[in-house]
Amino acid sequence: MAIHEPQGNWWQPLSKDEKIWFILALVWMLVSFLYMPIQHFIGVQNPPSESYRVSAEDFEALIEAQEEKYTVGEENGFPVVRPNPDEPVYLKASMWEWTPVLELEKDKTYKIHLSSVDLVHGFSIQPINLNLMVIPGIDYVVNLKPTSSGDFRILCNEFCGLGHHTMVGKINVI
Amino acid sequence: MSFEKRTCEISGLEIEKNSESMIKLNMATAIIFFAIGGAAGLLVLLTRWPAIHLLPVEWYYRWLTAHGLLALLVWIIFFEVALVHFGSVTLLKSRLAVPILSKITYGLMLGGTLLVVVMVLGGQADVLFTSYVPLQAHPLYYLGIILFAVGSLIAFIHFFINAVVAKKEGEYKRTLPMVSFGIMAASIIGIMSIAHGAAIYIPTFLWSLGIIETIDPSAYRLVWWGLGHTSQQINVCMMVACWYGIAAFLFKAKPASEKLCRSAFVLYILFINVASEHHLLVDPVFSTWHKIVNTSYVMHLAVLASMIHAFAVPASIEMGLRKQGYNNGLFEWLKKAPWGNPAFSATFISIVLFGFLGGTTGVIFGTEQFSIIRHNTWAITGHFHGTVVAGTTIAFMGMAYFLIPVFFKRDLIMPGVAKLQPFVYGTGITILSITMMAAGTFGVPRRHWDYNFSDAPFGYQFDSTVDIFMGLVGIGGLIAVVGGAMFVFVTLGSIFKGNKRA
Amino acid sequence: MSEGSEEYSAVQKFYDNIWLLLGIGIVLPTVLFTVWGLYEVYTLPYLPIVK
Amino acid sequence: MSDEHNGFHAPGTFVLAIIFLVTFILLWLGHAKWLTDIWEMY
Missing domain, CATH: 2.60.40.420 (Cupredoxins -  blue copper proteins)
Incomplete structure (x- = not known):
């Protein structure tokens, strides 16, 4: 339970749904954060600096x-x-x-x-x-x-x- | 070690005496300030509702300042101090290391709060929550904030002292339980946040006394948001810890993967604080790289963490319910979940609303370019009502429904009202948050007394759709006020008048 | 460091070290956000005014 | 359970999570579109 101390080595592999979700979330975050610098080169609406x-x-x-x-x-x-x-x-x-x-x-x-x-x-x-x-x-x-x-x-x-x-x-x- | 404690027959928790009284005191104080802050919110709401436009201009800004301080800071941090004690003492089956520190915390926070409220409602601090220099308030206002901050800083440091004592006395071996780990992460963020608060409020206090000549407005904004936004990250972290806690207490749920969930908390600790940059994206002074690195490359790792939690907590609930036999199809577990238990329904509503309303919009509005079309509009207000209210406040409500019988040894009164309350409050906040964001999309500014600009040199009328949204904000807000009042009656009623348990 | 027979991964040891987490959790954002930001505030040049 | 690390532990949650992700992406794309409606600025 989340209110008890986990025993032993808890650095264990993920289940399949966790793994897929983690990768999907990571990819989406990569897209979202690459957008910011790229928009400075290809976009025409950027905060002035x-x-x-x-x-x-x-x-x-x-x-x-x-x-x-x-x-x-x-x-x-x-x-x-x-x-x-x-x-x-x-x-x-x-x-x-x-x-x-x-x-x-x-x-x-x-x-x-x-x-x-x-x-x-x-x-x-x-x-x-x-x-x-x-x-x-x-x-x-x-x-x-x-x-x-x-x-x-x-x-x-x-x-x-x-x-x-x-x-x-x-x-x-x- | 032996110390005075009892075993709670509802939760099986061992409750130590010194921490028990501090948890009760902080929780009750939090709920009282929630009530006052909510009432202030009602006045603000009725003023922004164009059909009523209740308060005169100076009182609008005063009640708005009070609403921000009480609902965003005071209610939440008092509740968090209770959670710090819960996570570092009760869950570790340990004792309160230095009881006097808890009393000092409480005294400083209460004294600071009263000073601030008197100054604001006395008209000595018309500076709003952010008090951007060179706007100036009475020195006692800044002093009140400093007292409050020092008090809460002591509480967050106390977490670490308690944890060290617990480990030394063998109450835990090497790894903190998940919920305590989350509260520990929140305490780190809290220490970081309040250190920034001290770094900015102490010079500002001296400036208001005339000892320091000027404070650079850009530096103020930078460091102030190191406090202002970071303190919201304490709330996010505490809220997630509450999700794990309720899932564990109600369903004996185990985090699906200790590794993934703990990694997510570590990502919070390392990266979520720089989300303060969100407020500075369309500021002069700061370079594009400062903005991009702090919002993008770093902050998105914290968002990734939120997405992990948003999956892991419902997943652990689902696994717990499937073990109880609700194993048919995709959603039988959800249908058969204990919706009549307000601790569960509040937690689930908090997870869903935080994700859909607060989380998505937070990442979007915090994208460097998108900030141009959303900064300081009412959409921002809609966003943080989706995080701090629909997320944190509702999660804390669920936690309160669970903790009151445990610590006060009293049954909840009016169980029928308690059962409905999370749904009423959630519905109200959802309408409020979505329609605020919609109005903000049309450019309606936040913190604004008169969106018809009747006294301005150049008149301006927003698109007529905005009028509909303004009305809907009012209706959503009223529903939320009813839900909030239900919460206050049930919890305070239970604390003082609930049936005593043995 | 070994307690019992089990092997613990380095990451698990890192996550269990609350003082290390506290230190990094304060230093990293302070440098990245606050110190860098203050540096930019106090090195901003004055507007070159064409007379 | 032999599929401890292979199967889906929480398929219902997974479906909800995908709905969430799609909403998120659509909202984001909406903002990318609205941004191009304003004046040019840099």
């Missing part, structure tokens, strides 16, 4: 410089920025807003720098449901290529204080 440290002041300065250069309008009090696909794009998370509203072109790849100037936030593009973490003091470099057009929302999905549920930003893809 480039990141840097950045101070809140430096990041705010980059956001301001971008707004001066590329602002094309205003929506609900937020500047609408239409960046050049060849240059880095900056998106700031703070309590409780995403700045600026980005206007991106479909099927162009952008290098988007994500950072927070206060707390940890969660970057969640809806309705396509693409989720990343945004950490204060860290710049996360995301190579993003919108493959559908329309109006998208950025929700915050990491708790960031009592206004957390109002933290909604916008991306327009044209």
Whole structure:
């Protein structure tokens, strides 16, 4: 019984069903874990791996410089920025807003720098449901290529204080 | 060695006096906190149910913090402390090596819990379960967590002291019984987990006092999850030990292969802890190799272990029942199994639900790329209600139904209610878990007060299917609350008012 | 080490050694997950800013 | 029992386990499909 000490040598061969099950489970696990590195070579959806440290002041300065250069309008009090696909794009998370509203072109790849100037936030593009973490003091470099057009929302999905549920930003893809 | 003990006529176990009182105390405390944590869960549920939307925003987050702490940590760890005593004393027919340590454990854990609950409900710690820096709570909140953690750390270390004493006094020769071995594995994971807890909560406590200036948010997330996810692996390991235990007590079941089952526990010990990486898959800072090695190459070996257990335990039950004569066809043993015994039905429900709901989704959501489409959505909440609630909590319920008559020497009251309880609770959690995952698939965030975004600068409406799932989560949750209340009434009622046995 | 006449495999001896399991169970994940992770946190370069 | 290490000790459990494995693989494949529906990112 499993509540008594087994006697003697218990290193004994397996029964047939155990053996088959063990091999099936092992093979399936091999498939599942080989998928991860392989997907980095053959897939086009992978978690980005480039990141840097950045101070809140430096990041705010980059956001301001971008707004001066590329602002094309205003929506609900937020500047609408239409960046050049060849240059880095900056998106700031703070309590409780995403700045600026980005206007991106479909099927162009952008290098988007994500950072927070206060707390940890969660970057969640809806309705396509693409989720990343945004950490204060860290710049996360995301190579993003919108493959559908329309109006998208950025929700915050990491708790960031009592206004957390109002933290909604916008991306327009044209 | 001679020490005071009695032989239990239900189980044949020899029960030593010092450990008996600690097991009773920890089990009863666990169930009381289960009741409070469940009530907190009901408030959270009624707030997320769009038709009711009960609590104002600040109280939603406070009760959510309380629900997480009480249901995920306090209920489960108090019960696990009882199991540590059970596995290292009762099953080894030994004695409690250092009785005072058990008392210190209990005092620290209870004191810590009360401090934390007062701080959270007093509005001094609106930081949720994870308290990611730079969110800051009152220093006493961190102190409460530290006290609780130190208490449980002592309990897990106590396992090893008890085992050494038992071996020295000849109570076992070389190999721990399977159930004790599982609880030993859980204790190793527990020590590893709580060491990480100390490594992160002590600096955070000093930071909240102003002694340390800053804490790196990425380092915090890394080390915190060394506590946060690893503590869930204690639960997995304890749950599996309970499966083996119930199978042995009810069916005299022997693990089909000591070699395979023990290897599976060793794989847990070595590899399951790095599953903490699941929380960091879409984080900046950590390299692709850190993510892949920790989730893939290593973690999958632990999943392999779970798949071994998921086969070995029902197989040992099947072999036990076939020996009793239920040998016709493939499934006669399953049909004739003692479904009216809540200890059995809870265990079987736990095995099935943990596998299908919690286990599969855990591996899938923990795959590096799939994390992009599931991270921090409600699907994650659905996943861990499939593991910690449908798996661990239901397994512990089964264990409680078995252990209460053994240790309290009282019969279960309301046997009819007890018989139904695992089915009611299991049904509720299944609906809750599946519909949460479905809503998460559409992007509904976890830990969110208002999924209609009525005060946001840009409005957003989820796909209208989501409304159906939100309603179903509410209904599943209510069924689960009824099942949970049944458990609390039966167990606490039996503890205090059950018929006394000789 | 021999007790009685039976031979025990090396793996069985390893599984019965709870202190060894405790040691490896703490060291392995701590190095693989925590130490490696902290190394990456504290060696992260600063964002090269183009002025 | 002569077939101690050859026969199936628990055929019923084995069938349940295969059902589990198939569910697992289907769910996994579903996620592999849903992943390709999102924007390209690396």
